[in-house]
Amino acid sequence: MPTDDELTTLLRRGFAQATAELDPNPDLVHVIHRRHVGARRRRVAVAVAVPAAALAAGAGFALAGPGTANHTAVAVAPPSAPAPSGSAPRTTPHTSVPIKVASYRVDRQVLRRHHSAPLNCPANATAAPFGKSANPRPGAWFWTHGKCFFVAVGGADTKPGDATPIHIKGYPGLYGTLKNGVRTIYAPGISGRGWWVLTMAANTPPKTAVRMIVPAN
């Protein structure tokens, strides 16, 4: 009976002999590139076609509520505003293909999870322009940096001319204004149709506010 060492030596020799003349197709690099490009085109086609079909089917999401925001933008998602997550099949997470035009959807999970003021927010929390008691909809409360912040979300067809670009890592294409103690962030909707409008107190960290939205591509 061979020992383990003898057996494994035999195995190594057998494996080496069995594969000695085995070499990959010299054209393998090109084959992989060709198949990879084809697969990427198919993924991009799906990523574009499925959300477009969902929009065409009328998937919409009204965000309006009284007192949502005291800015000039219309506080209702435009008719062509993007559908929220969950209303269309998930396609983008399966592709790492970046689509150059930035677009966003509202993260309904965050909206749902943070719709009530956290317990550690004082009763008279002054997350101006909103107070805890006002608790306007739709929007979300955040407890961060030891303070309470409320971020309202709405929609607008256009952004104001004086909005300036905001640079937040991972969130391209954002614009914002800061007027009368109110910060407003504008995020492009899917396919460049309309803008999501995030409204908050001036001292709210923009990075906290953008938790409400997720890139849609």
Add this chain to the structure above:
Amino acid sequence: MDVSGGDFDQFVRDASPELLRTAYLLTGDRGHAEDVVQTALLQVARKWRRLRGEPTPYARRAVVNLAKNHWRDRFRRPHESSATVEAVHAPPEADVLLQQVLLPAVMDLPVRQRAVLVLRYFEDLSVEQTAAALGCSTGTVKSQTHHALSKLREALADPAGLKENDHAN
């Protein structure tokens, strides 16, 4: 995901011979092995940016998983004959014992035991690396190695007694 640069091409050139040989030993068929390697490399291409630095373990694991899937699928197709490591690829002076007894016995092992042997004694991976490639514990690797070597030892001791093994694994 940018595989247009030279790094990915170089990776394919460097890694594909070893991946193909591993896939061949796992599937027992050159055509299937080539399919497996192409699919595994496409998976690497999709994740190339995230895999920067260490794509080989990912590619190896993909090959093992795809080969296991292939092996499972073939038993759903009753008309396909059992795989053998084709002697045509072995040099003529190949050892008869190896070609006629040992390698067929390896192909008769359950797929996980075969994968353990290929990874440890062909790719020369450690127990830990083999466990990572198979997605199991190091204890499982050791026990599967032990069982596989025992079966091979029996086959070598009694070449005429080689029997059809069940491949359920």
